[in-house]
Amino acid sequence: MTPATPAARPITGRFVLITTIAFFAVVIGVNAVMMRLAITTLPGTEVDSAYSASLAYQREIVAARQQNERDWQVAAHIERQPNGxxxxxxxxxNHAGEPLARMKFAARLERPIDRRADRAIDVAEAGRGTYRGSAENVAAGQWDLVIEGDAEGRRMFLSKSRIVLN
Structure with a gap:
């Protein structure tokens, strides 16, 4: 005597309808979650108005030429402690190697991928030609260090450097 084999269930129209609806529900659900994550984590554009940025471009070129003519040597060193x-x-x-005193430097750390994580650095003159500052809650990783130097109410120096903080 041979054991009875169970009979296979026939595929019905109801089964096909339910599996098709379940498949598309999963696909649409995953797409909705991915769209939501993409929209909330990516801030969007680099500048708020491309038109305004293009108008300021010529002024930036003139300022860069003037900065090159001054031939200042500005060296920056940044270090991140384990506590952030x-x-x-x-x-x-200046061009003669003399310290630049009474400048107002401002610095900030900008995240290349998320402007919401940017950190301002409070900079103060620590000595003749030496300036120091710090920022808290700085995460490890890639940053853009932006340094601006003002004298007599106008920007005299601008630097932007890609750095990695550990």
């Missing part, structure tokens, strides 16, 4: 505090030291000298 980033310390910045700036040494500024």
């Amino acid at each position: 505090v980033a310390s910045l030291a700036i040494e500024a000298r």
